[in-house]
Amino acid sequence: MVNKDIQEQRMKGYFMQATKELLKGEGLRSINVRSIAAQAGYSYATLYNYFRDVKELVFLCVNDFQEECAAEIRLKVEKTPPGQERIKAIAKAYIAYFVQYPSVFNLFFIEKLGDIGQKQPTANLIFTFLDGLCADEWAYIIQNKNIDSKDISTIKLQLNYVSAGMLLYYMNRIQPAGYQEFIETIDLQINAIMSRLETAIS
Amino acid sequence: MVNKDIQEQRMKGYFMQATKELLKGEGLRSINVRSIAAQAGYSYATLYNYFRDVKELVFLCVNDFQEECAAEIRLKVEKTPPGQERIKAIAKAYIAYFVQYPSVFNLFFIEKLGDIGQKQPTANLIFTFLDGLCADEWAYIIQNKNIDSKDISTIKLQLNYVSAGMLLYYMNRIQPAGYQEFIETIDLQINAIMSRLETAIS
DNA sequence: TAATAGTATTAACATTGTTCAATATATTTG
DNA sequence: CAAATATATTGAACAATGTTAATACTATTA
Numbered sequence: 001m002v003n004k005d006i007q008e009q010r011m012k013g014y015f016m017q018a019t020k021e022l023l024k025g026e027g028l029r030s031i032n033v034r035s036i037a038a039q040a041g042y043s044y045a046t047l048y049n050y051f052r053d054v055k056e057l058v059f060l061c062v063n064d065f066q067e068e069c070a071a072e073i074r075l076k077v078e079k080t081p082p083g084q085e086r087i088k089a090i091a092k093a094y095i096a097y098f099v100q101y102p103s104v105f106n107l108f109f110i111e112k113l114g115d116i117g118q119k120q121p122t123a124n125l126i127f128t129f130l131d132g133l134c135a136d137e138w139a140y141i142i143q144n145k146n147i148d149s150k151d152i153s154t155i156k157l158q159l160n161y162v163s164a165g166m167l168l169y170y171m172n173r174i175q176p177a178g179y180q181e182f183i184e185t186i187d188l189q190i191n192a193i194m195s196r197l198e199t200a201i202s
Numbered sequence: 203m204v205n206k207d208i209q210e211q212r213m214k215g216y217f218m219q220a221t222k223e224l225l226k227g228e229g230l231r232s233i234n235v236r237s238i239a240a241q242a243g244y245s246y247a248t249l250y251n252y253f254r255d256v257k258e259l260v261f262l263c264v265n266d267f268q269e270e271c272a273a274e275i276r277l278k279v280e281k282t283p284p285g286q287e288r289i290k291a292i293a294k295a296y297i298a299y300f301v302q303y304p305s306v307f308n309l310f311f312i313e314k315l316g317d318i319g320q321k322q323p324t325a326n327l328i329f330t331f332l333d334g335l336c337a338d339e340w341a342y343i344i345q346n347k348n349i350d351s352k353d354i355s356t357i358k359l360q361l362n363y364v365s366a367g368m369l370l371y372y373m374n375r376i377q378p379a380g381y382q383e384f385i386e387t388i389d390l391q392i393n394a395i396m397s398r399l400e401t402a403i404s
Numbered sequence: 405t406a407a408t409a410g411t412a413t414t415a416a417c418a419t420t421g422t423t424c425a426a427t428a429t430a431t432t433t434g
Numbered sequence: 435c436a437a438a439t440a441t442a443t444t445g446a447a448c449a450a451t452g453t454t455a456a457t458a459c460t461a462t463t464a
Contacts, residue, residue: 004410011411032451043413045454054452109370110312123375154394158360161367161391168311168366173325189363192356192398199401213442234420245444247423256421406464413458420451429442434435 012050012060014040020061028103028111031058055114058107059122065104066129069097073133083144084197087137088190091159094130095186098167099179105171109164130160141197151200158193214252214262216242222263230305230313233260257316260309261324267306268331271299275335285346286399289339290392293361296332297388300369301381307373311366332362343399353402360395 018039022031033054037044051057077089098105108126113119138152166186169175176182220241224233235256239246253259279291300307310328315321340354368388371377378384 033453034451044452045414046412048453049411109374112374120376120379123377127371127375127377154390157387158364158391158394161371162360162363163367164370165363165365165367168370169329169363172311172314173329174322175325175329177322185359188356189360192360196394196398235422236420246421247445248443250422251442407462408464409460409462411458411460413456415454415456417454418452421449423446423448425444425446427442427444429440431438431440433438 008050014042015047015050015057016061016064019057020064023058023061023103023107024101028106031103053114055111058111059113062107062122062125065101065107066125069094069104069129070133072097083137083140084194087134087141087159088194090133090137091130091163091190092186094133095163095167099170099182102171105167109168110172127160130163131156134159145197145201147197147200151196155193155196155200159190162189162193210252216244217249217252217259218263218266221259222266225260225263225305225309226303230308233305255316257313260313261315264309264324264327267303267309268327271296271306271331272335274299285339285342286396289336289343289361290396292335292339293332293365293392294388296335297365297369301372301384304373307369311370312374329362332365333358336361347399347403349399349402353398357395357398357402360398361392364391364395 015036018036019031022035022039026035033044033047036054036057037047040047047054047057051060073090073093076093077086080086080089098108108129113122134156138156141147142149142152166182166189170182176185217238220238221233224237224241228237235246235249238256238259239249242249249256249259253262275292275295278295279288282288282291300310310331315324336358340358343349344351344354368384368391372384378387
């Protein structure tokens, strides 16, 4: 019965690959059961032999995008000094990734998770993503500075919330209106949040 | 030709009223051209004589919801002392309104504005809404304390971004998982942001 | 090789946004 | 006031989409 599992995984992989290609290429607009199936080289009905519905398929891609995003970020911030500065760099790269791939932003933050099932785990994955990316850096800071852990978790949350908020306004409401202005706002906001580390040292 | 304008405005009003009723009642899920028209007592095709498409109609409701929201908030914060404390209260009431009416949240933050046209004005209205609600209080603070206006605009933005981010995560990603916990997080975050006023006094 | 189980596909349905020609209504004019 | 004209309203129809169910196909096994 192992063959069956392998084949099933392979089939799921084909559809997921197709979904990811469409998402990153044509965008969320263009993706629907028929286009995914066409890209995968199957009929649209075949999809339903492997996924409960199209939402399940689409949300299964979250993992892969997170890995891709994490890899891109790691590369980008390599040369930044660890700790506070690298956290800033990670947050900026995190935001930049979603600006580069608007449909991934939509998938992560906008698209409604359908029925129950894998609901909470996926939602949690998304919520803790930025924190996970910064985990080493926070550990580094805790080791080298003497800061109340309450303050740290407030700052972590603030970074996460401000990032999501800025992305939401920029992607969905074109605010600020230009990319340059957006970048400046990111810089300002992230610096403001991280500067609390100084005043929080006890 | 004035009669014609009056009649047209009246018709628009019927459809907008129907849309608002459905939005606040059944939610965004249940609203579509046919249900709106039925609620208004017309055929779905009639709608297209007054609005370019359904998106235009739906986004025209933003104004009314903002007024309703502003009225609710004003009532709620009346007894709070002006200045810093009232800003906190306004921000909390602002968030609470969207939690109470999830489809208004969707309309304001999630729903894609269609083609160009009234795009930017509506987006701007939404972005500056919280700032507008707090305008008097900020004026009060500037009068009574000596604070760099740069710092104030950073704090304003932060309040706006964190509010949007918290709402986004709570409404779309169930994070935090419980309402009580959500309220506590709001409190924590808003206090943290507003406490910067103290350190910013020059 | 024939029966069976599993897989893939086509056909079909429901829902939605939108357009358009036909119908009903209102307004103007002789 | 009645005919002619303009306007408003409407149901029919189309396209796109998600989903299901019956049918065709393929591979396994007795």
